[in-house]
Amino acid sequence: MAAVLRLVNRGTLSSAMGQQYLTFSSAPKVQAVGVRAGQALPERVKIVEVGPRDGLQNEKTIVPTETKIHLIDMLSASGLPVIEATSFVSPKWVPQMADQVEVMKGISRIPGVSYPVLTPNLKGFQAAVKAGASEVAIFGAASELFSKKNINCSVDESLQRFNDVMKAAKEAGVPVRGYVSCVVGCPYEGKVAPEKVAYVAKRLYSMGCYEISLGDTIGVGTPGSMIEMLEAVSKEVPISALAVHCHDTYGQALANILVALQMGIGVVDSSVAGLGGCPYAQGASGNVATEDVVYMLHGLGIQTGVDLSKLMDAGAFICRTLNRKSNSKVAQAVCKL
């Protein structure tokens, strides 16, 4: 019941008019406008699309392999530079990702686009490489309780496990992206200390991850807590190696992304159509929608390389298949589900 939210009366807008509003979001001639005088936002932002993995993993309906492949191909066509394709985790734990090998082999890879896959352990890494993966990702947590409940071991133990993956990846010349979850809050521990996040991020970076994605797993962050956390982490890891993975569970994602950009971060994770709910808050949303992020970035004159229209087609496709409404407000506004 926020004071400033309301739905525009849809009856007054046709879908053709809705398309016209996308022009508000493209400002190719406008230079990146500092939100405050003297505040330089990045000119380019790399979007890491996590819909096919993080998104679908949190959807109840099991999606057929061909649908996953078609979704990834549509996302590739929209210009996204990085698309998280699948996860080489045991299908016992994550049935949605059981078709990991077929998906990897089935997608049409666009030159210049990365298709990282999750590899929680050495076995997963080996299977991934065999299936053709050329970039992998590992996940650490900034919360001890979350680590124990999620992957049954402490944070330090999990980082030890990843050592094997890092070593093998280095030998194979495969870049590794590191994720830190619960960077602002934990569903079990509550508030997470920024120093702990910095510690885990630093460990992953020193182990050899080229980029560390900081995830507000339960979406409780607000601009203030985001800044506090980023200040601590950026003392240990260079800003150019940091990314933010904001969840929109409390509607704060775009505001949090904006402050991260103001601090110089140039990589943002998001999920097409806002796929992937929050497993810790029934009925709540999870990932921030890529369409909404792109709308904001383009409105600021920041380049992403993404064609918003084609991105929305991909979102419409997956929502039709999943028989669900898009979580993207841009998609809803333009009446594409």
Place this chain on the structure above:
Amino acid sequence: MGNVPTTVKHCLSYEQLIQDYPWLRRWLLLEEKTITGHAYPKFVKIVEVGPRDGLQNEKEIVPTGVKIQLIDMLSGAGLPVIEATSFVSSKWVPQMADHSDVLRGIQRAPHVQYPVLTPNLQGFQDAVAAGATEVAVFGSASETFSKKNINCSIDESMLRFEEVINAARERQIPVRGYVSCALGCPHEGHIEPSKVAEVAKRLYEMGCYEISLGDTIGVGTPGSMFKMLQSVMKEVPTSALAVHCHDTYGQALPNILTALQGVNIAKVIEAGDFICSALCRETNSKVARAKGRTL
């Protein structure tokens, strides 16, 4: 810093000084600034527009008793300003037909304002008769929107508002001014920031104590919000400005944050639960949904 003597450490590093003696911050009259150099306001006044602007755009007609209960629950949540109703002709806005009953029926909390919309002198007089102590007028930064919405040009609407404002001044009733289509118009498209500034200035000079700048179709993004505010702030003092951001494209919070650089959330959620039950619809608030308050 290794074995450097403390006093030297403090000379070399201001951050070190404040870290070791946090109480010094107050003595040095320092502003708390974040690393990005923003000083956010310590207090933000939230103007709750749900009972009027919100309900006006809901298809179902809400019973008077429900409207009154909603406003009372919002008053209980500590909101300082709650837009109660609109004294517009019930022919045009049937949802607001019970304006007098609503205004008379609510429990007014002390120190809370209950402004009502008054599009013309007739509406103003009805509002005063029903006990209104603050009113609001709506201008537009877009000529086409003005003509399509209230059937007259911006200039003509300003003349109407002048009558209301003059009548309000005689009774010492404060008037809030709204400017719609501040970041885009459904008919004209892009709106020049200078036009928004011009309309805001006119309303302010006529006597409105506060101007609420509305992104009516929610197309704004932080960049366009910043440009528009820059323009308006040349003509109207910042302390007299408010933002009314629509979330149509999910941009409202970053836009508000851009504008910004003691509401009890639990109670606001209860009020939100209540009206959503009454309307049989899901809440649009993500916070409410996250707290498990779906319908």
